[in-house]
Each structure stands twice: as structure tokens, then as C-alpha cells.
Amino acid sequence: QGFFYRDTWAEVDLDHIRTNVEGIKEHLPEDVEFIAVVKANAYGHGDSQVAEAALEAGASMLAVAFMDEALALRKKGIAAPILVLGASRPEDVNIAAEEGIILTVFQKEWLGKAREVLKADSSLSLHIKIDTGMGRIGIRSIEELKSAEKLIHEDERLQLHGIYTHFATADELDDSYFTKQLALFREMLGAMETQPPVVHSSNSAAALMHTDARFNAVRVGIAMYGLAPSMEIAPELPVELHEAFTLHSRLVHVKKLEKGEKVSYGATYEAPEEIWVGTLPIGYADGWIRRLQGQEVLVDGKRSPIIGRICMDQCMVKLPYEVPVGTIATLIGSQGKESISINEIASKLETINYEVPCIISSRVPRLYRQNGKVVDLNNSLL
Numbered sequence: 001q002g003f004f005y006r007d008t009w010a011e012v013d014l015d016h017i018r019t020n021v022e023g024i025k026e027h028l029p030e031d032v033e034f035i036a037v038v039k040a041n042a043y044g045h046g047d048s049q050v051a052e053a054a055l056e057a058g059a060s061m062l063a064v065a066f067m068d069e070a071l072a073l074r075k076k077g078i079a080a081p082i083l084v085l086g087a088s089r090p091e092d093v094n095i096a097a098e099e100g101i102i103l104t105v106f107q108k109e110w111l112g113k114a115r116e117v118l119k120a121d122s123s124l125s126l127h128i129k130i131d132t133g134m135g136r137i138g139i140r141s142i143e144e145l146k147s148a149e150k151l152i153h154e155d156e157r158l159q160l161h162g163i164y165t166h167f168a169t170a171d172e173l174d175d176s177y178f179t180k181q182l183a184l185f186r187e188m189l190g191a192m193e194t195q196p197p198v199v200h201s202s203n204s205a206a207a208l209m210h211t212d213a214r215f216n217a218v219r220v221g222i223a224m225y226g227l228a229p230s231m232e233i234a235p236e237l238p239v240e241l242h243e244a245f246t247l248h249s250r251l252v253h254v255k256k257l258e259k260g261e262k263v264s265y266g267a268t269y270e271a272p273e274e275i276w277v278g279t280l281p282i283g284y285a286d287g288w289i290r291r292l293q294g295q296e297v298l299v300d301g302k303r304s305p306i307i308g309r310i311c312m313d314q315c316m317v318k319l320p321y322e323v324p325v326g327t328i329a330t331l332i333g334s335q336g337k338e339s340i341s342i343n344e345i346a347s348k349l350e351t352i353n354y355e356v357p358c359i360i361s362s363r364v365p366r367l368y369r370q371n372g373k374v375v376d377l378n379n380s381l382l
């Protein structure tokens with residue numbers, strides 16, 4: 001299972017991933033497929049480990065951001081259907097066809113170029129992306145949808161496997177913009193000659209909060225990781241979610257500072273009185289960025305603030321009292337009655353919870369637990 005030599009690591013509880021998938025599926029009608037969104041290394045949780053857990057728990061398909069992420073999963077032995085949500089190059093279509101990777105198409109010119117490059121006997125599955133108001137990528141007119149549909153149908157190498165759109169405000173209580181997007185998607189669907197097998201529009205927020213937007217598949221990311229799509233709808237979620245990601249370290253140094261002594265670069269922190277200070281081997285190169293100065297971590301079950309500037313590889317915390325070197329610090333997760341959620345880190349950083357596990361860099365090994373036991377470890381350095 002590999003090892004790591006610096007006592008800083010993330011833990012991913014695969015039972016939580018499974019329970020979250022099962023809980024969300026229970027909330028959906030039987031015939032609605034669960035597409036597990038595992039892009040960005042499964043939002044920093046580990047692409048193949050999350051993919052396997054989600055597939056075991058009932059996901060029937062995976063979704064990633066671009067082709068490299070799909071090929072990485074294939075290299076790790078994942079055989080399930082994978083949809084690339086973002087753009088891909090028409091000249092790369094043969095690799096997708098060979099590897100059973102489904103591509104998203106949203107420009108008729110792309111289809112023209114792809115048909116020039118595609119090998120005679122190959123078969124490429126496509127999902128058409130409709131932009132109903134996200135303003136990112138997608139077909140925006142019925143006319144272009146119909147010509148894309150025609151270009152696909154007249155070429156037996158191309159299979160129209162799905163069509164989808166993406167909501168910009170599904171995680172808000174005000175559903176006016178959402179309603180407009182959904183109506184536009186239905187209008188576009190209605191203009192098609194034949195509807196493809198898979199029609200999907202919902203992300204986590206829509207899958208959980210909008211029963212009228214499920215069609216026959218939903219694309220779930222954030223809720224699968226046990227996080228609420230937004231703080232606004234968090235209190236309204238109909239499914240209990242379990243945060244799968246925690247972050248830990250161990251004190252490598254403990255010392256008593258006299259009043260007036262300084263801590264870290266710029267000597268900006270001055271001990272207001274005699275205090276105990278611990279040093280943790282985690283810094284901004286691990287994604288524990290400098291803005292987290294002042295954030296509390298848990299030491300011996302007590303909230304302990306990060307003092308002084310966060311360094312590249314280390315930071316210092318004000319300890320509640322003297323504790324031994326080697327004491328575990330929990331930066332995200334629980335110790336005793338205390339817990340620090342990803343949401344707390346997100347609000348300290350004035351960002352959204354999605355970003356937090358994504359920015360914990362690959363320099364931090366990921367350790368995987370199942371039934372409380374360590375079942376896998378990914379240390380990208382070794």
C-alpha cells in the first residue's frame with residue numbers, strides 16, 4: 001500500500017462515499033442512472049478509489065473534465081463508461097473511440113473535423129451539450145442542434161448516446177433562472193428527431209432539490225463527497241451526507257515561548273505571554289495556503305490557532321498546553337467532540353467547499369479507509 005515519510009496526510013473514508021451514493025440513489029427514482037463526477041482527481045479525493053467505490057455503490061457511469069483524466073482512469077483499470085464533460089480535440093477522437101471514452105460535442109464544426117479524422121471501422125459515442133444559460137460551452141440554438149444531430153446520424157461511426165445541459169443556479173433557493181434553463185432544455189429536446197438513450201441535466205443540487213429535472217441520469221459530484229452544494233440549501237437537503245475527506249498532521253517540534261518572542265517569517269507574531277508553540281509539517285505548497293493563518297486546528301481535542309505566517313512546508317500553532325512531539329493535529333475532521341469541517345476552511349478562505357479538497361496538493365498522500373481499516377494509500381511522490 002506504499003508509505004509516506006512526512007507526517008502529513010489526507011484520509012478518504014470510502015464507506016462515506018458509498019453511503020452518500022446509496023443515500024442519493026434512494027432519493028431518486030429507480031430508473032435514474034447515477035453518473036459519478038470524479039473530475040479533478042475526484043475533487044481531490046482520488047479518482048480511481050472514488051470511482052470504484054461509487055460504481056460498487058450503484059453508479060453506472062463516470063464523468064471527468066477532459067480526456068487525460070479519462071485515460072488516467074483507464075490506465076488504473078477502470079472499465080466503466082466515462083463521459084468527458086469538457087472540450088476535446090477533434091484530432092484526438094480515435095483515442096477516445098479505442099478506449100470507450102464518451103466525448104461531449106457542442107459545435108457542428110467539431111463534428112466535421114472529427115469525421116475527417118475518425119478511422120473507418122471505429123465507433124465513437126457522443127453526448128451533445130446544450131448551453132441553456134450556464135454560458136460556458138454548449139449548443140444554443142435549435143438550428144445548430146438539428147444540424148449536429150444530422151451530422152451524427154448520417155455517420156455510422158458516430159453514436160448519439162446522450163444529451164445534457166448544466167445549471168448555473170440549482171444550488172440557490174430562488175429557482176427562477178433554473179426554471180428558465182429547464183424549460184429551454186425541454187424545448188431543445190422536443191426539437192430533436194430522436195431522443196438519445198441518456199438525457200441528463202442535474203448536478204448534486206438539482207438531483208437533490210429539483211425532482212422535475214432528473215430525466216434518466218444525474219451527474220453527482222459534491223454530494224457524493226459528503227458536501228453540501230451550497231450553504232444556502234444545506235439545511236434543506238433531503239439526504240444525510242457524510243464528509244469523506246479529512247486532513248491530519250503530527251507535531252514535529254514543541255517549545256515554550258517567553259512573552260515577546262516571535263514566530264515565522266516577518267516575525268509578525270509576538271507571544272503575548274508565555275505560550276507553548278507546536279510546528280506542523282504542512283505549508284502552502286501542500287495547498288494549506290497562507291490565507292489560513294489564524295485558522296484553528298485540533299490538538300488533543302482542543303482548537304489551536306495557526307500563528308504567524310504559513311511557510312511553504314511548515315506552520316506553527318499556539319498549543320493549549322504542552323503536548324508531546326508526535327501528537328496528531330487534525331486540520332480537517334474531528335477529535336473528540338470538536339470538529340473542523342471543509343465548510344469552515346472554505347469560509348475562512350472566502351470560497352466554496354468544492355475548492356478546498358481540490359487545492360490540497362498531490363504532495364499530500366491520500367490514505368483510504370474502509371470499515372475503519374486502511375485499504376490503500378496514494379503517495380504521488382514515490
Ligand SMILES: Cc1ncc(COP(=O)(O)O)c(CNc2conc2O)c1O
Nearest residue numbers: 037085166203204219220221222223354
Ligand atoms: C457539467 C457538470 N456536471 C456535473 C457537475 C457536478 O456538479 P456538483 O459537484 O455540484 O454535483 C459539474 C461540476 N462542475 C463544477 C464544480 O465546480 N466547478 C465546476 O465547474 C459539471 O461541471
